[in-house]
Amino acid sequence: MTTDTYRRSAADDHPANASPEYKSTATRSPTRPPVVLPQSLSEITGPLLSTERLGALENDLTRQRMSAPLGERIIVQGRVLDENGKPVPEALVEIWQCNASGRYHHPGDQHDAPLDPNFYGGGRARADGDGRYKFITIKPGAYPWKNHHNAWRPAHIHFSLFGPAFATRLITQMYFPNDPLLAIDPIYNSVPEGARARLQASFDIDLTQPEWALGYRFDIVLRGRNATPME
């Protein structure tokens, strides 16, 4: 019988901390196994950020500046669920991404590609009671990085979620289907093979709005509660 409130993930759900093809892990990954911690109140509680008030346009990255940004307008929509298939209601979803040219609005990004004064690249959304969230943005570009010769990141959007507990905190990246760069990206491929496809959004003609924007669906699954012994 377990006393854990939240299920523990299997080893083949997440990347190994040391993933040699992703060079930065060499100096930033622990080598000792983590100490397995029974889940106490410290782990099963966590920030819900329920008093955080979101502005009306925070989930629309195409309307945060004076004019529309350059690039292919897209809708990214999905649900925040747990491993039991239950929605995570009112979940705060944070995203950030580069612009259509592959450049981040960040002083550390020195890629020789133009900044877009009409694109900041950050957004937040609050899921509804059924875990549904929605962003309007532009498709991010691919960009080079210095991991190895001729290394390019596939187009991606960073996602950050808290879920109901300290134990459910997740930062991940959403990728686009049929991107040829996925096959050669060390970060995407740090995920065990059987779990990688979970990071790909799917093109969805039903989310696509005629004459306006392509729609992509991306559901995010956080750790689920164990059934309690009494149930």
Place this chain on the structure above:
Amino acid sequence: MPSVTPSQTIGPFYFGTIINGYRHDLAPPGVPGERIDVVLILHDVQGAIVPDGLLEIWQANSAGRYNHPDDRRNLPLDPGFEGFGRASTDTSGCSHFSTVKPGRVPWPTGGLQAPHINISIFARGVLNRLATRLYFDGDPANGEDPVLNLVEPARRATLIARRDGSGVWRLPIHLGGANETVFFDC
């Protein structure tokens, strides 16, 4: 049933999209408790500082109550105190927080934990959120803390913040190397 979404690195270009979500100061005036300043210093496996990390903290209030519906104990909540902080590391690898010292919270099989702050670590090159804790040097409850006692004695010091000359609680966090911090699978 759906399978859990895999983790990925925060990368180097996180810019606080969440711009109004950086939270260094957790406890506005009027929140009861002992005021403390905490500095976490992030190091890589070679001891070099990590200037592009993001650190988050989560803690109980001074009465030992978490601001969360799953903490159902009849203890006071403090208006304005959520218990969550977030700060990127600066060019010297430091994240600064101002808060109150948390009270003691219970352990699932009985007894109380020593006062502690829960920490999440994100950075370029870190593929999974790393979780650790901060304890307070000299707290008389440390000796009976069930989590500290899960850790081999030689490594417990990696979890214990010490006060510097100006009273600031400082905790170095080492992602690896001889002084590798104890990380938890929670």
